[in-house]
Amino acid sequence: MTAPARVLIAKVGLDGHDRGAKVVAMGLRDAGFEVIYTGIRQRAADVVRACIEEDVGALGLSSLSGGHMANFADVVKELKKQKVLSRIHLFAGGVIPPADQLKLRKLGFFAVYPPGTSLQTIVADLTSRLKK
Amino acid sequence: MKFDDWRKKIYESLIRKMPERRPAFQTSSGIPVEPLYSPENPAAELGFPGEFPYTRGILASLYRGKFWTMRQYAGFGTAAESNARYKYLLAQGQTGLSIAFDLPTQLGMDSDDELARGEVGKVGVAIDSIEDMDRLLDGIPLDRVSISMTINAPAAILWALVIAVAKRRKVPLAKLQGTIQNDVLKEYIARGTYIFPPRPSLRVVTDIFEYGGRAVPNWNTISISGYHIREAGATAAQELGLTFANAVCYVESAVGRGLDPDDFLPRVSFFWNAHNQFFEEIAKFRAARRIWAKLSRDRFKAKNPRSWMHRFHTQTGGSTLTAEQPLNNVARTTVQALAAVLGGTQSLHTNSYDEALGLPTETAATVALRTQQILAHETKAGDTVDPMGGSYYIESLTARLEEDAMSIIRKIDKMGGAAAAIEAGYPQREIQKSAYAAQVALEKKEEIVVGVNEFRARETAAVPVMKIDERPERDQIRRIRAFRKKRKAAAARATCERLTRAAESGENLMPFIVAAVEAGATVGETTLALKKVFGEARHERTL
Numbered sequence: 001m002t003a004p005a006r007v008l009i010a011k012v013g014l015d016g017h018d019r020g021a022k023v024v025a026m027g028l029r030d031a032g033f034e035v036i037y038t039g040i041r042q043r044a045a046d047v048v049r050a051c052i053e054e055d056v057g058a059l060g061l062s063s064l065s066g067g068h069m070a071n072f073a074d075v076v077k078e079l080k081k082q083k084v085l086s087r088i089h090l091f092a093g094g095v096i097p098p099a100d101q102l103k104l105r106k107l108g109f110f111a112v113y114p115p116g117t118s119l120q121t122i123v124a125d126l127t128s129r130l131k132k
Numbered sequence: 133m134k135f136d137d138w139r140k141k142i143y144e145s146l147i148r149k150m151p152e153r154r155p156a157f158q159t160s161s162g163i164p165v166e167p168l169y170s171p172e173n174p175a176a177e178l179g180f181p182g183e184f185p186y187t188r189g190i191l192a193s194l195y196r197g198k199f200w201t202m203r204q205y206a207g208f209g210t211a212a213e214s215n216a217r218y219k220y221l222l223a224q225g226q227t228g229l230s231i232a233f234d235l236p237t238q239l240g241m242d243s244d245d246e247l248a249r250g251e252v253g254k255v256g257v258a259i260d261s262i263e264d265m266d267r268l269l270d271g272i273p274l275d276r277v278s279i280s281m282t283i284n285a286p287a288a289i290l291w292a293l294v295i296a297v298a299k300r301r302k303v304p305l306a307k308l309q310g311t312i313q314n315d316v317l318k319e320y321i322a323r324g325t326y327i328f329p330p331r332p333s334l335r336v337v338t339d340i341f342e343y344g345g346r347a348v349p350n351w352n353t354i355s356i357s358g359y360h361i362r363e364a365g366a367t368a369a370q371e372l373g374l375t376f377a378n379a380v381c382y383v384e385s386a387v388g389r390g391l392d393p394d395d396f397l398p399r400v401s402f403f404w405n406a407h408n409q410f411f412e413e414i415a416k417f418r419a420a421r422r423i424w425a426k427l428s429r430d431r432f433k434a435k436n437p438r439s440w441m442h443r444f445h446t447q448t449g450g451s452t453l454t455a456e457q458p459l460n461n462v463a464r465t466t467v468q469a470l471a472a473v474l475g476g477t478q479s480l481h482t483n484s485y486d487e488a489l490g491l492p493t494e495t496a497a498t499v500a501l502r503t504q505q506i507l508a509h510e511t512k513a514g515d516t517v518d519p520m521g522g523s524y525y526i527e528s529l530t531a532r533l534e535e536d537a538m539s540i541i542r543k544i545d546k547m548g549g550a551a552a553a554i555e556a557g558y559p560q561r562e563i564q565k566s567a568y569a570a571q572v573a574l575e576k577k578e579e580i581v582v583g584v585n586e587f588r589a590r591e592t593a594a595v596p597v598m599k600i601d602e603r604p605e606r607d608q609i610r611r612i613r614a615f616r617k618k619r620k621a622a623a624a625r626a627t628c629e630r631l632t633r634a635a636e637s638g639e640n641l642m643p644f645i646v647a648a649v650e651a652g653a654t655v656g657e658t659t660l661a662l663k664k665v666f667g668e669a670r671h672e673r674t675l
Contacts, residue, residue: 014235014251016324019364019451019567025675026568039673040324043247065235066491066600070250097490097597114455115488116584119575 003034005130006056010038010047012075015065020093020115024060027119028126044074048082057130058089068096069103076107089129093117135170143167154578159412161369163532169524177422178527181517185425187418187530188518189476190441195514199227200472201479202504203280203445207232207257208491209604210611211268214257219271220494224501228479229272229310230280232256233290238325240286240659243608253604255491256282260612260654261619265293266300274303279310280355280445280479285327287314288336289658292645295348299650311352311401311445314340317378317550318357320669321559322364327659330551332666336641338386341396343642352401354382355445361559362405363451365567368416369533371405373540374550374559376423380541381550383432393432397439404477406468407449413468414520415529417475420444423534446472447481453488456583458595461485466503473513474520480504490597557672564675612654619652627651628661635665 009025011018018040025037036054038047051059059079061072072092079085085108092104093113101112111125133141157165181189191197204221207214218229233256236248242260243252252258259265272279274297283290291312298308316333319326326333337354344353358366358375366374379400387393404420406413424442428434448468453461462485469482482500484492492500507513520526547553554560573579580586627648634644641662648658 014239014247014325016235016319017363018324022564022675023365023567023571026564027571035675037673037675039671041671065251066254067235067251095488095490097599098594099597099599116454116456116581118585119571 004032005058005126006034006036006054007058007060007126007130008036008038008047008051008054008056009060009062010042010050010075011040011062012042012044012047013063013065013067013071014041015063015067016040017064017094018062020064021060021062024062024093024119024122028123031119031123031127033126033130044071044078047075048078048084051079051088052082052084056088058091058126061090061092062094063092064095066095068092068094069100072104072109073107089126091122091125135168135172138168138170159368159529160407160409161367161412161533161536163369163412163529163536169528171524178521184429184437184440186421186441188521190421190443192517194476194517195473195508196517199508199514200477201228201278202226202501202508203228203230203479203481204497204501205230205232205282205447205481206497207234208255208600209253209257210608211257211259211264213253213604215268215270215272217494221497221501222272222277224498225505226501228278228280230481231268231282233281233283234258235325237290237655238283238285240289240327240655242654242656243605243612245656250605252608254600258604258608259290259293260608260656261615262293262296262649262652263615264611265290266297269294269297274298274301275307281310282313284313284316284319284323285325285333286655286659287312287316288340288642288645289649289655291340291351292642292649293655295646296650305348306350308348309350311355312340313357313403314354315357315378315403317381317554318360318375320554320672321361321374321378322366322563323360326669328662328666329669330554332662334382334385334551336662337382338389338391339640339642341386341399342389342391342640344399345395347642349399351399352443353396353399355401355403356382357403359403359405359447361563362407362449364563365570366563367566368407368409368412369536370540370562370566372416372420372423372533372537374544374562375402376427376537377541377544377550377553377559379424380427380431380545384549387432393428393434394436394439397428397432397434398436398441401478402442402444404444404446404472405449406446406472406475408452408464408468410467410471411525412529412533413471414475415526415533417444417446417472417477418518418521418526418530419533419537421476422530423537443478445479445481446475446477448472448483450483450487453483453485454581454583455488457589458485458489460583461488462499462503465500466507469503469507470511470513473507476518486595486597489595491600493596493598495596560672615652616654621652624648624652624654624657628653628657631658631661632664635662
């Protein structure tokens with residue numbers, strides 16, 4: 001039997017809205033993933049350190065404050081610096097305008113989930129990436 | 133025929149032939165919904181508007197006198213940009229201001245703080261100093277337009293800035309009208325913009341109550357908020373129960389410091405959500421009035437009827453808005469706003485249809501305001517008081533929501549009150565459970581959200597999305613740095629030191645905070661002066 005795939009769900013920056021982050025975390029947990037949630041107001045360096053320590057295969061970032069471009073770019077930069085970007089699947093969710101969704105995908109996010117995304121979609125996407 | 137006979141003979145024989153469309157009907161709070169309500173359902177305590185327990189309204193004439201205050205929450209970029217939006221909204225017939233601050237301001241950070249990067253001017257306006265507040269309120273007559281400010285952990289500081297600007301303009305403080313949200317307990321539960329730990333935060337709330345009663349008597353010193361608790365996933369009953377448990381905590385802390393409840397309760401206000409389940413929402417507002425009247429009179433022993441009157445602001449439900457087919461949100465917002473009006477709200481914010489995509493554009497914000505004007509002037513919904521009163525269904529729901537909310541309050545009392553319950557993570561976990569259950573119901577299609585899990589469009593008509601660029605952040609950083617050079621630094625520093633000493637001593641902090649911001653101390657510096665004594669809250673991550 002293989003170990004369950006591990007996912008970190010993180011809130012970076014100052015945004016305190018974490019209903020979505022927690023619901024996704026709970027949904028992934030129910031689907032058999034091992035999920036770690038960082039809590040709010042994390043720094044990029046803390047998130048990346050947690051990714052390495054917890055040896056996760058995927059990292060989900062959530063933002064509803066409009067600060068996503070700066071905050072998420074910081075995380076990507078830090079993942080590169082720690083040389084782990086290539087082995088972590090990145091996804092994002094929250095209130096993120098369509099134009100920024102495209103930019104984030106170019107930065108390396110495999111998906112950006114807007115409000116209304118079903119858990120089934122997120123679970124299916126992560127399953128195909130992590131459980132191969 | 134009796135109700136039970138009707139149910140057995142007529143209804144049940146019918147549904148054997150034509151089955152109901154779902155196995156069970158219930159409200160968001162899990163209250164079972166019967167096929168019909170009749171005079172046999174309990175409808176106690178109806179009374180009259182303007183009479184205890186105020187189920188039908190706190191004011192006998194309600195909207196026959198004047199409509200609710202149309203108060204659209206707005207703010208972005210720099211003070212000058214937000215000021216222009218306020219002037220536009222007032223020119224369009226809005227009747228009160230509601231200021232949204234950016235996250236650094238809400239967390240007591242200056243705009244050039246390292247942690248503020250990327251967040252300056254995003255979800256609201258950036259305010260760092262008296263100069264910013266002066267510009268934000270430029271041309272706004274402070275003695276006539278009421279100002280509501282969504283500010284919590286640093287509420288005392290932002291309020292002090294308004295007071296300082298009013299003093300500069302020689303507006304008598306007794307004429308200032310407005311509201312500070314100042315509801316820090318729900319920040320730990322649901323909203324996340326806390327700074328200090330709960331106990332010192334409660335002390336500042338009491339200081340504000342005391343100072344307000346003495347110096348700024350027409351200002352609402354708190355707006356205890358179910359809104360964010362509901363947005364985080366709570367049901368209607370939890371919204372009531374958890375919010376009133378917080379209210380009990382604020383009142384009892386103030387009374388514990390020796391304040392007379394009648395000196396501050398008349399300035400205590402509330403802030404509720406309006407979601408889609410129309411009848412349950414109307415009943416919720418009515419139940420809220422009844423619960424507060426009873427708590428104030430019977431538990432807090434207030435004697436002044438003004439202390440018993442539950443005044444509230446309502447905002448339509450942000451979390452009910454969909455990114456899919458965004459124009460559908462106009463319909464949702466309209467129904468939610470109508471529930472608030474039928475529930476007797478004192479003021480109302482209607483969301484814009486594009487808010488699941490970003491901050492509202494001017495076009496979307498205008499439609500939202502127009503929705504209120506249509507409700508006021510075209511539907512005539514305000515021409516009689518409590519038009520839903522006496523409906524068997526509404527009265528039954530009102531009674532049931534009151535009961536369910538009271539049982540949550542009793543549970544929290546047993547845990548030692550709201551502050552202790554929050555420290556134990558109880559409200560956070562309860563809300564999370566409800567949020568997850570709601571999502572699971574969507575996944576299973578037990579609940580339908582139009583355009584999301586049913587009736588999806590192949591392609592969504594794109595609506596323009598408001599773009600906030602990085603320029604306001606750069607401008608604001610330049611402004612705060614220029615301000616620090618211009619002011620008398622020694623005077624600002626000295627007032628901050630006096631504030632720190634006052635925080636150690638237990639004196640009322642408000643006069644010290646007003647003195648500090650008048651001397652040019654920034655929001656960040658004033659917050660830091662308090663942090664030295666109060667420390668910082670831990671980030672919980674209950675999951």
